[in-house]
Every structure is written in C-alpha cells, then in structure tokens.
Amino acid sequence: MSNILITGASTGIGSEVVKAMAAAGENCVFALARSAEKLRELAAVCSNSSVQSMVIPLVVDLLDFDYQDLKNRILQHTDRIDLLIHNAGFLVNKGFEETTPDEFDKTLDVNVKVPYFLTQALLPLLAPGAHVVMVSSMGGFQGSDKYAGLSAYSAAKGALSVLGESLAVELAPRGVAVNSVALGAVNTEMLQQAFPGYQAPVTSETMAKFIVWFGLNGHQVMNGKVIPVALSNP
Secondary structure, three states: OEEEEEOOOOOHHHHHHHHHHHHHOOEEEEEEEOOHHHHHHHHHHHHOOOOOOEEEEEEOOHHHOOOHHHHHHHHOOOOOEEEEEEOOOOOOOOOOOOOOHHHHHHHHHHHHHHHHHHHHHHHHHEEEEEEEEEEEEHHHOOOOOOOOOOHHHHHHHHHHHHHHHHHHHHHHHHOOEEEEEEEOOOEOHHHHHHOOOOOOOOEHHHHHHHHHHHHHHHHHOOOOOEEEEOOOOO
16 A cells, blocks of 8 residues: 655645545545645545545645644554655746735745655655655746746746755655656646636646656656656646
C-alpha cells in the first residue's frame, strides 16, 4: 500500500487526484484542505467506490506554518509517506502596479513557503524511495508565454520549480526524489480566475490521472526535473 499526501485537495485538480488515487486501489490518501465540508463530501464520494482505498481528510490551514499537530494526526495512521504532492495554490489576477504587498506575500506563502516548510516538517516520514511532486505552472516555466496580471503568480511558480530542483539535491542522500510538473491550461476555477471565459483543452480529471501516474512512477527515471505538461498556455 502506498501512503499519499496531497495539499489543496478539496477542489479542482486536487480533488480529482484524490478520487483517482482512491480508484487505483490499495492506497492510503491523506487529503489536506481548509474546508471541512468539502473534504467530507470528497471522502464520501471516494467511500462509495468499489475499490478498497482509504481516504483520510485532514482539515488544516497550511498558512499557520505549525505542522506538528498535522504530523501527529498522520502518525496515528502511518509513519511513512511515499508520495507528497504539493498541489495547493493561490493566484491574484491583478496588474503589477495595483498588486499589494499582502497579495504578493500570500502568493509566495501558499505557492512556495508552504511546500518548503511542509516538506521540512514531514521529512522524517519520507522514507527512501519517496517522491515529492511540486505542481507548478507553465506561467513559471522559463521561456513560456507570460500574461499581464499574473506576474506575482508566475514568479511564485517559477520559484516553486527552482525549489523542487534544489530539494532534489538536498534530499538525494535520503533517497527521496523531487520533481515538478509545470501545468498548462486545465479547466479549473483557478484558470477561470486567470482567464475568464477561456475553455482549456484539458479537464481536471485528465490532468489528475497524469499526476497520479507521474507521482507513482516518474521518480523511477528522473529526479530534479521540471516537466512541462501542456497542450496550450493558456
């Protein structure tokens, strides 16, 4: 059985990853988000599956940056995490001149600081062979098209990708691999926030299935890589 932890699990790609992991069978999936109601609904949907997987909803505000209680709750079920997916994200669609320091700080906190310190807190649970996946964006991929109003978000996702490259070096002696997937346009609420009315060619369900496959298999052939995963951008 693989023990999987994913942040930002209550909506969009995150919830679809949880469903796909549960459907794959023999997985214990820790689903993290702030919304208790949405996590309960997600767990109920997964429990109706004929496949016997365990979905454990964990209500947490990751911006507290005090993860000892979270780690204790995980330890009630297991002392090992095989796959850690940093999916939680935050986007401000606002012109460079109008973006406030608070908006910039929250963008960096959710997209970069949370993955940094959550990985640090859970490091004792990441056994050799574990895989950490950063869900980044084509907006933060060097050389990709950039768009007005998304400077803070693109900068944060670029930093996340570089963080993944750096942690791959830091964690290699432990046998832990770290890779990033730079996602192109996917039909989610966040995409509509960035590009209102735009219909992406990829559904959240389709992208979730790829992330599941990559999370469970990608580290067998690569480490410290940033992989563009896009049919379009946006």
